Amino acid sequence: MESMNFRNDTAASPMSAYGGERVMQDFVERYYGRVYRLCYSFVRDRKEACDLAQDVFVKLLDRMDSFRAEADLSTWIYRIGVNTCIDSLRKRKRRAAEPFDERYHDVAHSDDFAEKAAVSEMVRDALMELPIKYRAVVILREFEDRSYREIAEVLECSVGTVESRLYRGREMLKRILHPIIRGEVGHEV
Amino acid sequence: MRCKKVNSLLNRHADGECVDPVEVLGIEEHLAGCTACRIRLDEIRALRRILLRAEKIETVPVPTDEIMRRYRASTRPSLPVAASRWRLPFDPVPFAAVAAAVILLAGSIGMLGGDGDASIGQYLLQGMSPTEFAYLTAGEGAYTLEYYVK
Incomplete structure (x- = not known):
């Protein structure tokens, strides 16, 4: 899985943006896909993810002066990206959806359901059911492959808080996705 | 454990x-x-x-131009409306109003004046509007303030 592993990536350092707009454009082109993916993980909507990714880059370019060379580039990008997504989600009205169990009752109880594309949608929607603070930790851990320490730096909290939120987030997901998980565990036995 | x-x-x-x-x-x-x-x-x-x-996310085109356009727009300083108005060369009224106020002030404290008969501030108060004053003091061949007072 590709993630934002650009520690020691001096060529990509925002500091080099002092070289001019061409370097800024390179920076955007280099990291847009990853920032877009992060945004998509949060909002699960292509257009909204595009808008959010653009917002993130405008902030990144605007705040290059405040980036410290000794800081970790990925942490800096993740922090602005995650905060932008969280702000957006908090502003968004909570959608009135039917209960999760009713929405996916047929999918979870059909034969061979693990093979169906609907399972992917079910999993993505399950993630959207999580409170934002749990979702942020789960996304950074599962999709961005960040360590507990790195997640703590991005979210500016303690490692213990990360661990606690991850535990609660996974417990909620396990409850929501119980039929799929049971099938998955059964397959490997 | x-x-x-x-x-x-x-x-x-x-x-x-x-x-x-x-x-x-x-x-x-x-x-x-x-x-x-x-x-x-x-x-x-x-x-x-x-x-x-x-977590299968499709790749999307990078909107570099749009991002750079938004970035430039967010960093470009905008001129205050009042400041930009002063740059219009064909609207002398606001200039005249300020100029008249300055002249009034200067005249009232005796910085300007003719032969001691009356200050320019007093003279302006006797009937000349800011627009008239601007007309007289603007453009080629305009009267100088001192000439007009005398």
């Missing part, structure tokens, strides 16, 4: 975040003899696999 303790460490164990070898050994020993905790660990691992499988 007891189930409660192991359960609190299972996520860290599944994520490879347990760095203490004694802790790892304690968990492994417990798991070897506890089916319930083993199932819990399997469920965590299964959940991680399911999440990763569902």
Whole structure:
């Protein structure tokens, strides 16, 4: 899985943006896909993810002066990206959806359901059911492959808080996705 | 280790975040003899696999031009409306109003004046509007302030 592993990536350092707009454009082109993916993980909507990714880059370019060379580039990008997504989600009205169990009752109880594309949608929607603070930790851990320490730096909290939120987030997901998980565990036995 | 303790460490164990070898050994020993905790660990691992499988995100074109346009727009300083008005060469009225006020002030404190008969401030108060004053003092061949007063 590709993630934002650009520690020691001096060529990509925002500091080099002092070289001019061409370097800024390179920076955007280099990291847009990853920032877009992060945004998509949060909002699960292509257009909204595009808008959010653009917002993130405008902030990144605007705040290059405040980036410290000794800081970790990925942490800096993740922090602005995650905060932008969280702000957006908090502003968004909570959608009135039917209960999760009713929405996916047929999918979870059909034969061979693990093979169906609907399972992917079910999993993505399950993630959207999580409170934002749990979702942020789960996304950074599962999709961005960040360590507990790195997640703590991005979210500016303690490692213990990360661990606690991850535990609660996974417990909620396990409850929501119980039929799929049971099938998955059964397959490997 | 007891189930409660192991359960609190299972996520860290599944994520490879347990760095203490004694802790790892304690968990492994417990798991070897506890089916319930083993199932819990399997469920965590299964959940991680399911999440990763569902996370298929298509690539999208990079809107570099749009981002740069928005960035430039966000950093461009905008002129205040009042300041930009002063740059219009064909609207002398606001200029005249300020100029008249300055002249009034200067005249009232005696910085300007003719032969001592009357200050320019007093003269303006006797009937000349700011527009008239602007007309007289603007453009080629205009009267100088001193000439007009005399």
